Amino acid sequence: MGPITTTHYLALSAALLLIGTIGVLTRRNIVIILMSIELILNAVNINLIAFSHYWQNVNGQIFAIFVITDAVAEAAVGLGILIALFRNKETVLADEVDLLKW
Amino acid sequence: MNFLDQIWLIPLFPLVGAVVMLLLGKRLDPQPASEVAIAPGLEHTHDDEHGHGHAHDHSHAHEAHPHDAHMHDHGHEHHHGAALRGLVSLFCPGMVLLSFLFSAGAVAQLSQTAERMHQVIQFTWLAGLPFHMADGRLATFSADWGFLLDPLSAVMILVVTGVGFLIHVYSIGYMGHEGGYYRFFGYLNLFVFFMLMLVLANNYALLFVGWEGVGLCSYLLIGFYFHKKSASDAGIKAFVVNRVGDAGFILGMLLMFAVLGTVKFVDVNQILRSGQFHAETAGFGVLSAMALLLFIGATGKSAQVPLYVWLPDAMEGPTPVSALIHAATMVTAGVYMVARSSALYQLTPQTSTIVAAVGAFTAIFAASIALVQNDIKRVLAYSTVSQLGYMFLALGVGAYWVAIFHLFTHAFFKALLFLCSGSVIHALGGEQDMRRMGALKDKIPVTHWTMWVGSIAIAGIPGFAGFFSKDEILWQAYSSKQGSNALYVIGLLTAGMTAFYMWRLMNMTFYGKSRVAPEVEAHIHESPASMTIPLSALALGSVLAGWIGTPKLWGMSGWFRGFEQWLEPAFASAAIEAAQEGAHDASTEWILMAVSVAFALIGIAVARYCYHIRPEIPGAIEARCGPIHRVLLNKWYVDEFYNFLFVDGFAKGGGRVFGAFDRNVVDGAVNGAGWLTRISSTVSIWWDTWIVDGAVRFTSFLVKLSSYPVRIVQTGRVQAYALFVVVGALAFFGYYIAR
Numbered sequence: 001m002g003p004i005t006t007t008h009y010l011a012l013s014a015a016l017l018l019i020g021t022i023g024v025l026t027r028r029n030i031v032i033i034l035m036s037i038e039l040i041l042n043a044v045n046i047n048l049i050a051f052s053h054y055w056q057n058v059n060g061q062i063f064a065i066f067v068i069t070d071a072v073a074e075a076a077v078g079l080g081i082l083i084a085l086f087r088n089k090e091t092v093l094a095d096e097v098d099l100l101k102w
Numbered sequence: 103m104n105f106l107d108q109i110w111l112i113p114l115f116p117l118v119g120a121v122v123m124l125l126l127g128k129r130l131d132p133q134p135a136s137e138v139a140i141a142p143g144l145e146h147t148h149d150d151e152h153g154h155g156h157a158h159d160h161s162h163a164h165e166a167h168p169h170d171a172h173m174h175d176h177g178h179e180h181h182h183g184a185a186l187r188g189l190v191s192l193f194c195p196g197m198v199l200l201s202f203l204f205s206a207g208a209v210a211q212l213s214q215t216a217e218r219m220h221q222v223i224q225f226t227w228l229a230g231l232p233f234h235m236a237d238g239r240l241a242t243f244s245a246d247w248g249f250l251l252d253p254l255s256a257v258m259i260l261v262v263t264g265v266g267f268l269i270h271v272y273s274i275g276y277m278g279h280e281g282g283y284y285r286f287f288g289y290l291n292l293f294v295f296f297m298l299m300l301v302l303a304n305n306y307a308l309l310f311v312g313w314e315g316v317g318l319c320s321y322l323l324i325g326f327y328f329h330k331k332s333a334s335d336a337g338i339k340a341f342v343v344n345r346v347g348d349a350g351f352i353l354g355m356l357l358m359f360a361v362l363g364t365v366k367f368v369d370v371n372q373i374l375r376s377g378q379f380h381a382e383t384a385g386f387g388v389l390s391a392m393a394l395l396l397f398i399g400a401t402g403k404s405a406q407v408p409l410y411v412w413l414p415d416a417m418e419g420p421t422p423v424s425a426l427i428h429a430a431t432m433v434t435a436g437v438y439m440v441a442r443s444s445a446l447y448q449l450t451p452q453t454s455t456i457v458a459a460v461g462a463f464t465a466i467f468a469a470s471i472a473l474v475q476n477d478i479k480r481v482l483a484y485s486t487v488s489q490l491g492y493m494f495l496a497l498g499v500g501a502y503w504v505a506i507f508h509l510f511t512h513a514f515f516k517a518l519l520f521l522c523s524g525s526v527i528h529a530l531g532g533e534q535d536m537r538r539m540g541a542l543k544d545k546i547p548v549t550h551w552t553m554w555v556g557s558i559a560i561a562g563i564p565g566f567a568g569f570f571s572k573d574e575i576l577w578q579a580y581s582s583k584q585g586s587n588a589l590y591v592i593g594l595l596t597a598g599m600t601a602f603y604m605w606r607l608m609n610m611t612f613y614g615k616s617r618v619a620p621e622v623e624a625h626i627h628e629s630p631a632s633m634t635i636p637l638s639a640l641a642l643g644s645v646l647a648g649w650i651g652t653p654k655l656w657g658m659s660g661w662f663r664g665f666e667q668w669l670e671p672a673f674a675s676a677a678i679e680a681a682q683e684g685a686h687d688a689s690t691e692w693i694l695m696a697v698s699v700a701f702a703l704i705g706i707a708v709a710r711y712c713y714h715i716r717p718e719i720p721g722a723i724e725a726r727c728g729p730i731h732r733v734l735l736n737k738w739y740v741d742e743f744y745n746f747l748f749v750d751g752f753a754k755g756g757g758r759v760f761g762a763f764d765r766n767v768v769d770g771a772v773n774g775a776g777w778l779t780r781i782s783s784t785v786s787i788w789w790d791t792w793i794v795d796g797a798v799r800f801t802s803f804l805v806k807l808s809s810y811p812v813r814i815v816q817t818g819r820v821q822a823y824a825l826f827v828v829v830g831a832l833a834f835f836g837y838y839i840a841r
Contacts, residue, residue: 025825033821098818 009050016043028093030085034078041071105207106220109249112204112259113298116291119197123190123288187283194287195270198294202263209256218671221304221368223248228307233359236388241363250304250367254672257506258301258438261513265430266294268636272521273422275632276528286326286420293319297431301438306355306365309439313351313403316432317344323427324419336415343412347402347436354395361388367442374445381449393446393453396439397460404436406494407464410487411741417479421524424479429486429520430513437493437509444502444673454584458498462579462592465491467738469599473606474734477534478523481607485560486516488596492575495593499585501578503669507651508571510665514647515559515568518640522553525629525637526611531622536607541616545626548634550612552641557608559644561601562702569699570648572597576698577653577691590694597698601705609713655691 016039023036045064052060086092212220223246230243251259270290277286293316300312317340325337358365362373373379382390400406405413416428427433440447440457447454465488472484489512496505527534529546543550559566562573576597580590616623628634651665652658712719724731733739815826 021828025821025828094821095819097820100820100823101813101816101818 006050006054009046013043013046013050016040016046028095030078030082030092030094033094034075034082037078038071038075041067041074103207104211105204106211106215106251107222108204109208109220109222109251109302110224112201112208112263113295113302115197115201115204116294116298119194120288120292120295123194123284123291127190127284127288187278190284190287191274194291195267195274197291198263198267198270201294201298202260202267205256205259205263208251209260212251212253212256213668219250219252219368221248221250223304235363236360239363241359243359245305245307245365247308248304248366249302251302252672253669254438254441254506255301257510257669259298261510262294262297262301262431265513265517265640266297266426268639269422269426269430269517269521272425272524272633272636273420275630276422276524277420278630278632280420282326286323289319289322289326290423290426293323293427293432297435300435304367306358306367306370309442310351310355313399313435313439314348316427316435317341317348317403320344320416320427320432323423324416326420326423327418330418333418336412336418340412340416343409344402347399347409350395350397350402351399354392354399357388357392357395361392370443371445374449379449381451383451386452387450389446390450390453393443393450394456396443396446397453397457400436400440400494401460402436403439404433404490404494405464405487406436406460406491407467410464410468411744413487414480414483414737417477417483421479421520421527424483425517425520425524428483430517433486433490434493434509434513437490437497437505440494440497441502441506441673447497448500451584454498454500456498458495458579458584458589461491461494461496461498462589462596463491464488465495465596466592466599467491469596469603471734471737472603473599474731476536478526478536478539478607478611479520479534481536481603482516482519482523485519485600485603488600489516489560492572492593492596495579495589496575499578499582499589501575501582502673503666504571504574504578506669507665508575511559511567511571511644511647511651514640514643515556515566518552518556518637518644519560521633521637521640522549522556525549525633526553528629528633529626530618531625533618533622536610538617538619539611540614540618541612542618542626543612546628548628548637552634552637553612554608555641555644557604559648561604561706562597562698564699565645565648567644567646567648570651570653573695573698574651574653577694580694581691594698594701598701598705601702602709605706605709606713609709613714614717653691653695655688655695 020036020039020041020043023039024033027033027036045067048060048064048067052058052064082092085097089097091097208220212218225247226244227247228243228245230245232240232242235241270287273286273290277283280286296312296315296319298312300309300316303309303312321337321341324340325334327333328337355365358370362370364370364373379389402409413428413433417424419428447457468484468487468491472481472488475481475484489508493505493508493512496502496508525546526539526542526549529542529549530539533539555566559568562569576590576593579585579593580587618626629637650661650663652662654663656662712723736742815822
């Protein structure tokens with residue numbers, strides 16, 4: 001088994017992105033959808049770190065820290081919206097909330 | 103005391119009496135139940151339910167026989183009202199007596215003055231606006247509250263207050279048993295006030311105030327027994343018929359304002375006599391129209407054809423009212439007014455001819471009806487109409503003083519006759535039908551003898567008042583420039599008829615066999631002194647009144663010719679004109695006088711023969727001349743004709759026509775407009791629904807249609823949107839990679 005290369009990280013990142021995307025698109029529970037969004041964000045983070053390591057440039061790592069921070073804020077806001085939604089609609093299933101239409 | 107400057111007091115006295123009676127009388131009069139029946143409307147307030155029902159029963163009793171109240175035992179209810187009645191009996195006639203004394207004083211002082219005319223202007227009553235007269239000059243529409251005492255009004259106020267006072271005294275006895283005593287005297291005083299205003303006014307406008315006022319009092323007194331339908335109907339009839347004449351009066355007065363610029367008697371006479379206007383002999387000019395309009399007013403008030411119909415019905419009022427208002431004073435207002443306008447009528451011979459013709463026709467027409475009437479008061483009523491016709495005949499031929507002379511003597515004997523008939527009715531407990539009278543001569547002697555005097559006087563037997571005035575009228579109708587043989591013959595025939603119907607009345611009432619109902623017979627009694635004394639006074643007047651106007655032919659002087667000389671200043675130019683006649687010789691006048699007396703005697707003799715000596719004759723004549731008798735008995739069917747033409751024809755028929763007009767034209771127009779609105783609204787609705795709304799909906803339909811593809815992807819599901827994003831992103835990638 002050879003050393004872990006950048007390509008491996010990118011493959012992991014792509015897998016996570018794919019899993020996250022499928023999760024967002026297919027799961028009904030908004031909590032799961034939020035978790036899937038975390039997966040997507042972490043896929044981006046792995047990508048950033050991998051290229052930062054590859055280019056020996058710390059910018060990528062800093063971006064990753066920003067993304068983590070952003071993810072935390074987004075999770076907080078997302079869960080807040082979720083609670084408000086539940087209070088109003090008594091559901092956490094995304095397909096039962098279809099107000100965003102004409 | 104200077105009565106002349108205080109003539110405004112003369113009408114004031116009766117006004118005070120009227121105001122006190124009508125404002126306070128009801129409060130002072132503790133009316134017993136039977137009197138409530140007379141005035142139920144006034145007495146409702148302090149009547150409980152029970153008392154009212156009681157009053158109602160009594161009112162029916164009164165309706166049948168208004169005069170028989172005293173025959174039943176009514177003593178129990180009269181003591182509390184007695185003191186007040188005494189007060190009213192003193193107060194109201196007293197006020198008229200004061201008026202009479204003042205009038206006498208004023209007239210006595212007037213006779214001392216040189217110009218025999220005295221004007222007192224209290225204030226400007228109608229302060230009017232300037233206006234342009236018919237000829238373009240500027241005049242002011244104004245009238246004074248002013249009094250004019252001249253020989254003409256002097257005669258009138260003496261008659262009104264003198265005869266009025268006697269009738270007031272008579273009423274004390276006559277109305278003693280009737281309810282509404284204070285009300286009766288209040289109205290009577292009010293009447294005297296308005297009548298004095300009428301004759302003392304110094305202009306037509308103020309005269310008209312009195313004119314309408316006496317009309318009002320006439321209405322109130324005709325309808326005095328207002329619970330009786332026929333009485334209230336008669337009052338309304340009098341009022342309405344008079345209104346027709348009043349319209350003419352008002353128009354004449356306004357025309358006078360427009361043409362002469364004033365309605366003051368003095369100014370009018372001065373303008374008319376100044377030569378500014380010429381006698382309208384050729385055509386029917388503006389003055390003739392003015393005179394005719396005023397005469398229409400006179401026909402209403404003085405009961406001439408065609409407006410006489412109200413006067414016979416006015417006999418529904420109490421008999422003193424018939425005597426005072428509907429015989430002696432008010433109905434002569436028209437004669438007075440025309441005489442007052444003598445200056446105008448002298449310039450309008452054509453209208454004067456109409457006046458004479460109407461007067462003559464009325465005289466004979468009413469006399470013909472009086473021939474067959476059976477109601478004692480109705481005979482006298484038609485007699486009054488007939489005598490008024492005589493007066494207008496005299497006015498029409500320009501013999502103004504003779505008309506006033508007849509007015510003067512007529513006031514005595516006709517008031518006397520009415521009061522006597524009232525006394526008869528009183529004695530018989532309300533019976534007015536002469537077919538149920540007879541042989542009353544010895545039972546009520548005073549009434550009989552006074553009525554005998556009155557009948558002699560009206561029949562025109564020499565020595566009594568009626569002879570002098572009637573004979574003078576006939577002579578003037580024959581000899582004056584405007585007179586004619588036809589007018590004379592009509593007058594003469596009327597004189598014969600007058601004598602006949604008066605002696606028919608006398609015979610049916612006082613002589614022959616008694617036809618009185620037995621239960622009434624027992625109660626016959628002579629009237630009290632308060633009634634017989636005025637009768638005697640008037641009888642004396644009926645004898646003496648004529649002697650102040652003896653024919654010129656008799657060659658007497660001084661007092662015996664006093665009436666004409668006294669009135670000379672009032673009809674200044676009339677006297678001049680009269681002086682121009684006299685082309686007829688004395689023998690003609692003697693013959694005519696003899697003829698008229700002969701006619702009167704024949705009338706009396708025929709009546710005596712038919713109704714006393716051979717009482718079966720009238721029935722035979724009735725049977726032979728059925729249609730004529732029926733026509734006369736039904737008063738020539740004039741009432742029916744008026745009813746047909748005016749009431750049913752114009753009023754009701756007109757109502758029907760207007761109703762049809764309303765239904766078909768007015769309602770039709772409204773309905774048509776509604777129909778048009780509905781049609782147009784239907785069109786509008788269709789346009790709105792299909793065109794306006796259609797356009798809007800079509801637009802929205804287009805938008806909806808075009809938005810359809812966009813809309814179907816908008817599911818509202820967030821995940822679907824996310825899927826689009828992913829697919830879109832992949833598409834970009836795919837494009838990027840595949841390129």
